[in-house]
Amino acid sequence: xxxxxxxxxxxxxxxxxxxxxxxxxxxxxxxxxxxxxxxxxxxxxxxxxxxxxxxxxxxxxxxxxxxxxxxxxxxxxxxxxxxxxxxxxxxxxxxxxxxxxxxxxxxxxxxxxxxxxxxxxxxxxxxxxxxxxxxxxxxxxxxxxxxxxxxxxxxxxxxxxxxxxxxxxxxxxxxxxxxxxxxxx
Numbered sequence: 514x515x516x517x518x519x520x521x522x523x524x525x526x527x528x529x530x531x532x533x534x535x536x537x538x539x540x541x542x543x544x545x546x547x548x549x550x551x552x553x554x555x556x557x558x559x560x561x562x563x564x565x566x567x568x569x570x571x572x573x574x575x576x577x578x579x580x581x582x583x584x585x586x587x588x589x590x591x592x593x594x595x596x597x598x599x600x601x602x603x604x605x606x607x608x609x610x611x612x613x614x615x616x617x618x619x620x621x622x623x624x625x626x627x628x629x630x631x632x633x634x635x636x637x638x639x640x641x642x643x644x645x646x647x648x649x650x651x652x653x654x655x656x657x658x659x660x661x662x663x664x665x666x667x668x669x670x671x672x673x674x675x676x677x678x679x680x681x682x683x684x685x686x687x688x689x690x691x692x693x694x695x696x697x698x
Contacts, residue, residue, distance in 0.1 A: 514533045514537065516578075516579040516580070518533075519533050519534055519537070519579060520571060520575060520576065520579060523567065523568065523571035523572075524571060524572050524575070526568075530567075530568070531564045531567075531568060534564060534567065534579075534583070535560075535564060538579075538580065538583050539560060541580065541583075541584070542559075542560045542563050542583055542584070542587040543556055543557065543560050544659075545584055545587045545588055545591065545659055545660075546559040546560055546587050546588075546590070546591040548659060548660045548661055548662075549588070549591040549592060549595055549660050550591055550594060550595055550598075555591075555594055555598070556591070558594075559587055559590045559591045559594055560587065562590050563583055563586045563587045563590060566586045566590070567582070567583060567586060570586075584658075584659075588658065588659075588660075634692075637691070637692065637695050638688070638692075641687075641688055641691050642654060645684065645687075648670060648680075649680055649684055651670070652666055652670065652677060652680050652681065652684070653680075653681065653684050655669070656677075656681055663677050663678060663681075
């Protein structure tokens with residue numbers, strides 16, 4: 514079923530919206546969750562929670578790209594679950610590595626000014642990624658949005674793990690410079 518029709522089912526509050534979404538995007542959302550959580554049961558729960566969040570969000574939201582809308586929900590739920598699990602002294606996984614890698618670029622406090630600038634920062638990063646060469650942008654997004662392991666990214670693009678690490682390192686440096694120039698660091 515086409516995305517516009519699935520979205521329309523959500524707007525009509527038709528329960529078929531969830532089954533159609535699950536059928537079309539279930540494996541995709543599970544992969545996102547599993548890259549973060551590394552636990553099938555937790556990942557499956559996050560995917561089910563994604564459907565609930567989508568149901569509650571539409572209406573009033575009408576996503577332009579359903580796939581990315583669902584990806585963001587799944588990712589946020591998975592990170593929240595990961596943080597809860599970590600607080601209980603359990604867990605581990607790719608998300609720790611990803612956050613450590615980005616720590617230098619996103620250093621700063623959690624004061625009110627930083628909270629106020631979050632939307633502007635998101636847009637700055639979005640423009641930065643869109644301005645990258647296509648492969649570098651894809652590698653960056655796969656690592657830092659979808660939290661894919663370096664080995665998986667290397668296989669996907671026919672690169673060595675070292676090459677992917679170099680691309681990510683150079684891109685992080687460019688991002689850090691961009692954020693410094695824009696006044697975020």
